[in-house]
Structures are given as C-alpha cells and as structure tokens.
Amino acid sequence: MSASRATKADAADRQKKIIAGVVFGAIALGVIYWEIADPGSPAPAAVTAPVTTPAVPARPAATTGTPARAVGTTSGALDPTLHMQAMLVTEAVLYNGTGRNVFAVGGAAPVEMKKIPMPVAPVRTGPQVSTPVANLGPPPPPPIPLKFFGIATSGNGSRKAFLLHGDDVFLAANGDIVQRKYRVINVGPNSVQVEDLTTNNKQTLPLQANP
Numbered sequence: 001m002s003a004s005r006a007t008k009a010d011a012a013d014r015q016k017k018i019i020a021g022v023v024f025g026a027i028a029l030g031v032i033y034w035e036i037a038d039p040g041s042p043a044p045a046a047v048t049a050p051v052t053t054p055a056v057p058a059r060p061a062a063t064t065g066t067p068a069r070a071v072g073t074t075s076g077a078l079d080p081t082l083h084m085q086a087m088l089v090t091e092a093v094l095y096n097g098t099g100r101n102v103f104a105v106g107g108a109a110p111v112e113m114k115k116i117p118m119p120v121a122p123v124r125t126g127p128q129v130s131t132p133v134a135n136l137g138p139p140p141p142p143p144i145p146l147k148f149f150g151i152a153t154s155g156n157g158s159r160k161a162f163l164l165h166g167d168d169v170f171l172a173a174n175g176d177i178v179q180r181k182y183r184v185i186n187v188g189p190n191s192v193q194v195e196d197l198t199t200n201n202k203q204t205l206p207l208q209a210n211p
Contacts (some may be wrong), residue, residue, distance in 0.1 A: 141201040144182060148192045148205040161187045163194075163205075 150162035152171060163170045163178055172184045177197075185193040185202065195202045 141196070141199050144194050144196055144201070144203045144205065146178065146182060146194060146205055147208055149208050149210075151187065151189065151207075159187045159189075161192045163192075 145165060147164040148161055149164055152160045152162065154160070158173060160171050160173045161184060163172055163184075165179060170178045172178050172187075174184055174187055177183045178194075181197055183195045183197060185195055190207045191204050192207075193202060193204050
C-alpha cells in the first residue's frame with residue numbers, strides 16, 4: 001500500500017514540474033516579444049566612423065572535407081551616412097581646361113592656320129596654239145623581194161635582167177612575169193622597173209654588184 005502511494009507522489013511531482021516549465025517559457029516569450037515590439041524603446045546610436053574588422057586568414061579545411069571560411073568586414077561595420085558637405089564641395093569646382101588636345105602625343109602647341117590670299121586678277125592665258133596633225137596617209141607598200149644583179153644583152157640590142165628571189169635565179173625581159181606575181185616593165189643599164197600585180201605597186205630595183 002505504501003509503494004503505490006510513493007508512485008502516485010512521484011507522478012504528481014513530475015506533472016507539477018512540467019506545468020511550471022511551460023508557464024516559465026510562456027512568460028519568457030512574452031517578455032521577449034514585448035521588448036521587440038515596443039515602439040518606445042530607444043533607437044541604436046549612429047556610428048560616426050567606419051570600423052574595419054581585420055581580416056582573419058582562412059583556416060585549413062578539416063579532414064572531413066568541409067571548406068574553411070574567411071572572416072571579413074561585416075555589414076554592420078559600414079557607415080551608411082551620406083556626407084552632403086563633401087558632395088557640395090565637389091559640385092562647386094569648375095573645370096576650365098587649358099586648351100590642349102588631350103589626344104595629341106606630347107605637349108606640342110596648337111598649329112596656327114595661315115590664310116591663303118585670294119588672287120587680285122584672273123589668271124592670263126596665252127593664245128591657243130593648235131598642233132597640226134600630219135596626214136600620214138596609207139602605209140607604204142611592202143618592198144618587192146627581188147634583187148637585180150646582172151644584164152644579158154642579145155644581138156639585136158635587147159636586154160634581159162638577172163633577178164634573184166631567195167635561191168632562185170630568173171632571166172626576164174620587158175613584159176615577162178616572175179613568180180606569177182611580178183612583171184618586168186623596163187630593163188635599164190643600172191636598174192630595172194618591176195610591178196607587183198597584186199597591189200599595182202611599181203618599184204625600181206637598183207643594180208647590185210654582190211647580191
């Protein structure tokens with residue numbers, strides 16, 4: 001009978017402790033909420049100068065493969081205050097410049113452009129001289145390819161001419177045709193007159209001692 005009473009007493013003690021813990025937690029949460037949501041709580045003071053936290057070298061990674069993290073400057077250490085006085089000073093500065101071309105190499109002075117004087121009177125031109133064009137006319141006919149190198153005289157006084165064409169030798173009197181193209185017109189003592197029948201061209205061939 002005494003054992004059952006002791007068990008019931010222990011259970012009652014545990015129940016009381018649980019209730020007390022729940023009540024204490026509810027009171028603590030209420031205090032925290034009151035401190036956060038209270039509009040009358042004083043605002044944090046503004047930081048007048050930036051505070052830089054020295055960088056800490058990264059620790060070597062652990063053997064488990066977790067990469068090390070470097071500790072730098074936190075966002076709370078920066079100064080978000082806008083300094084209007086410094087901005088007004090920079091806006092008041094007026095840049096006038098020196099007139100130097102910043103794209104030119106070196107410090108050469110600007111080149112002064114000289115004005116070209118206008119002509120006082122118009123340019124005089126001389127008389128136009130036309131160059132006469134020579135009337136060349138048709139080109140001369142080609143020379144007759146015959147060489148006159150000797151004369152043969154018959155008993156009645158008629159003469160025949162020895163004519164050479166390449167390696168061929170012809171003996172022709174007045175009116176004879178050589179090579180079916182050249183007609184002998186007159187055989188003289190020092191020359192022979194020959195006509196080219198294809199072009200009606202007449203040429204005088206002189207007597208040659210050594211054809």
